[in-house]
Amino acid sequence: MKNFVLRFFRKNKKHIIVSCKTDEVIINDQKFTFPTNYNSLVAIFGEPNRNLNKSKNYVFWDSLGVFCRYTDTEEIFSINFFQNKKDRSEYNTKKQFSGELFLNDENITNNEFDKISLGDISILRLGSENEIRYGFSIGVNKSYKLL
DSSP: OHHHHHHHHHHHSOOOEEEEETTEEEETTEEEOSSBOHHHHHHHHOSOSEEEESSSEEEEETTTTEEEEESSTTOBOEEEEEOSSSOOSTTSOSSOOOSEEEETTEEOTTOOOSEEEETTEEEEEESOTTSOOOEEEEEEOTTOOOO
16 A cells, blocks of 8 residues: 555655746746746746745745746746755755756756857756756846847
8 A cells, every 4th residue: 555655645746847948938838028927937837945035025835846936926037946956045945857858859957058048038057157057047038039
């Protein structure tokens, strides 16, 4: 019986697939735009595990390895995905992101990168340049300018 329960929970763990193309982000088959809002995040990730209110507000999906920072629930500019526990602060998720990240149909989940600009969105590394990347962030590309 114990093995059945463990298999049941493993099978029902939500697997997140993030697919990025120029000016397009799709998370688990749902198109995403930035800035996004709290309700859109809940629709994809479910109810968050915890909130942290400091100078900014933080919302965590600890079981998925996902978190966001915001000042306005209607304007969330990025989503962060943690892949290792180097950062042990309260701003990190309790579990690591175990999903997949694709760029133009190529799996780059564990690739090293600094910033990948995709028009008005970008994928950024989490962590300093001197250490192994501990995750990634997807959101508004602040250096993008319309011509």
